[in-house]
Amino acid sequence: MSSPLITIRDLEVAFPQPRKGLFGSLPEPVRAVDRVSFDINRGETVGLVGESGSGKTTVGRAILRAIDPTGGRVTYLANGEEVDLVALKGEKLRRFRPRMSLVFQDPYSSLNPRMTVRDIIAEPLVAAGLMRDRQQIDARVREIAARCKLNLEHLRRFPHAFSGGQRQRICIARALVAKPDFVVCDESVSALDVSIQAEIVNLLRDLQREMGVAFLFIAHDLAVVARISHRVAVMYVGRFMEYAPVERLFFHPRHPYTHALLSAIPQTDPDAEFNPIRLEGEIPNPLSVPTGCRFHTRCPFARDRCRSEAPDWREIEADHFVACHFAEEFDFTRSRPKG
């Protein structure tokens, strides 16, 4: 097993709520992410799945310090030294930023339309002052652009010349140009057409193999996440429900929510059975989180204990974490197709 790159312990992000009226009392802040702990290893892809309002985007942004966490520790192990990302401030934080980067969901709004592709890709090098020599920068930009399968003739063009898939490759090139150890892909393929999606997923996998970068791959689409991730975390209303290697999570899930999510994916195989677990009701609003286990309002297996007592985050098997009181009782093993 490779060594951990980032360890996240009890990460918490709370957003203050606006005062009700001019003199009203200050309401409780909303905990978009509530005590989340996991590790990301060097060169590995961790998938993070969740439905809307689960806080998965916030986790990614908090690690990158695009949002300031309100609690917990994020430790980054670089060259044998430990850096506490939550404590970094000002100039130190700015200097640390090039080691991590972000690929956005919308390939349109994430590229500055007023810069050429070459300047966009070069921006992280120039902005952080990593390189000053023009030729050196050019060489680096061309190298990464070629790796991302961009046509080098097109570097002088502006983003409006490109389609969604090509734009996303530009975004990936920009994210990787400064050779970061860690990249967050936030729904980076969700906005693309299916036939293009596969290409970007394959590209990310190839780049990881070549460059050894670790990805946090955030998506709502489990099938895509399964294709790229080594380990997958399932998130629900601010908490992690389950975290396990992809094989285990997809074929031997322990949490009823993971099981329900998997069963709800409509498959293209006409012979595969499609009996989605009926989850009652709607995803709770983070403003009013249910007591006890957050999932109890929709869980088909909920018991009294689930309503009153929040389950611990525990390692049920080696490298398989789950937050459910009765995980041992559940066996949701899915059958694999023959062949």
Add this chain to the structure above:
Amino acid sequence: MPPSDEQLREQKAREKYYSASQWTLIWWRFRRHKLAMVGATVLLLMAFLGLFAEFFAPYGPTARSSSYLSGPPQVPMFCDQNGCSLRPFVHGTRTERDPVTLRARSVLDPELRRYVQFFVPGEPGRLLGFIPNSTRLFGLEDGRLHLWGTDSLGRDVFSRTIYATRTSLSIGVFGVLISFFLALTIGGIAGYFSGWIDYLIQRFTEIIRVIPVIPLYMGLAAAMPREWSTTQVYFAMTVILGAVGWPTLARRIRSQLLSIRNEDYVVAAKLSGARPRRIIANHMLPSFTSFIIVDLVISFPYMILSETALSFIGLGLRPPAVSWGVMLQDAQSVRAIEQTPWLFIPAAFVVTAVLAFTLIGDGLRDAADPYSERR
């Protein structure tokens, strides 16, 4: 199969589009807007006339023809009862006494032909303030040509309108620049820092906005000492106009900044370790300059109208300065409408200028975001 000429040409055109910068795209789209192009042409023409007033206007703004008071426009003609001529001419005047009131008045003498000539010598002046020039575009060899008539003091309305164009347009420019500077500073601070600074500035802006404009103008104008020179009054006017005009613009700048701050590409720049100054200069400012320019162009007419209105009611520029408003002041009375309607010609300029600015603003607004339709 080698590509044909046509394919190559198309390829080239496409490449040109793909590597076109923001301003090129804006210009391409603006060019398609026919009315805006008309507006721009008209305005450029006006600015050109005003800028080179010492060449286009046959006489100075205060030069008087004492023999042709409140004289009607002289339209150059080619024929009269004495036959035709290839060169345009006007009739000269002679002084006559009114048989009833016994007042001296000038009447046209159909027997006197004065030929219109081009590039005639005139009073020496300085083009753009430094190029000495004593040639005028047109005039008469003998006597004076009053294309658009004269006012009650015998001053040439055509020449004065051209000088007024310069004054009014430039007051608009300076007024807009001053309010833009104020708006950029105040709105920029509010939008960039947000939080309680933003809150304070917003409330302050609202206070400025609710003050009724006309009484404010009147108060400020009344505070100007009477003994100030024309130049001083002129600058005071621009400052007043600028000081009153900024709040709307400041709000726009603030909201633009707030929305751009959360654009993905700005977040990307921040996450790649760019300093705030770089983020503002390279990512935020370029993306909203086009919108600001639109706003500036749209706020021009208000400046011009304000100046005209103030001067018209006698609170703005004062003679001997000439602006459209000052000129229209002479046309205030019912008598003027009845007897000297040509004094209203500057009003046509005001209308044309405001219309032109509005058309340009319209075209620019459509063109300013060249990326909007490609989503």
Add this chain to the structure above:
Amino acid sequence: MAERLLEIENLSIRFATDEGPVTPVHQVSFGLDAGRTLGIVGESGSGKSVTTKAIIRLLPGSATILPGSRIRYRMRGGEMVDVQTLSPTARALRRMRGGEIGMIFQEPMASFSPVYTIGNQMIEMIRLHKPLSRRQARELAVEMLAKVGLSNPGHRVDQYPHELSGGMRQRAMIAMALSVGPSLLIADEPTTALDVTIQAQVLDLMRSLRDELGMAIIFISHDLGVINQIADDVVVMYLGTVVETGPVRQVIRNPQHPYTRGLLQSIPRIDTLDAPLIPVPGDIPSPSERPTGCPFHTRCPIMRAGECDRLAPTVREVSPGHSVSCHLVQAARVVA
């Protein structure tokens, strides 16, 4: 065999744009029997939404239906109307829209007005097409809301659209579209904006309502998985043309067109993690740069130069009801 409800023949639609005319729909033909569910699958620019908008003549002003196109719809009385010849104010068109043909969209907020309550909008809609009093219409609205599984429908009926969550709004929209008992429901990506667990609920709901009310559905989606779950037949569209059509099961089990095959291979499956993900190479051309010949030839792995890039393929039937538009498919017989 059930009777034909809708027959689209040779439908071409042209849009006037700043860059010149664009043809997002090009000689599209398909049919739908009463009570059946037809899935239309396609990626961006495939013209799937435009095609269905033409059925109810909801195209924007810059669009024209080209001559030779034919859209025939069987009204409830039994007569077939040629939709493309109807005047925009025709009574038949008004009866179709909302009455005989219900519509639901991806973004429910777009079809509800934010300033009226859900109930108000449903009542107005019901009374437009049914001779009911306000009271009766309201009762029907509450009944429909209950039918789509909204809890406490008597209370929901007086709520504003923004007070509902995304899934509830989508249900309310379905309730509204179905409240007048349409014989055809057009659903344009109705579950795309929803989370998977909610999507499963909505699909479930649509299936049971279809069985209960016996209407036909045109279900548009980019997701073949969803189409597989709900549709009987599928139309695969690419750049404004139908490349393959047939019973869902057959098209998925035995895809004939290289695009359909590519699409199926590029969809990640969850029943196995080992199968490689094979992307369709290249990019989808923009509608203004429609390739000549077969529209897919720029990305086709088995493209035959001189044929595919020159000639538009004809429609061939490979087995009853399953036809494909490709030069390289050995066909049982050539249709049209």
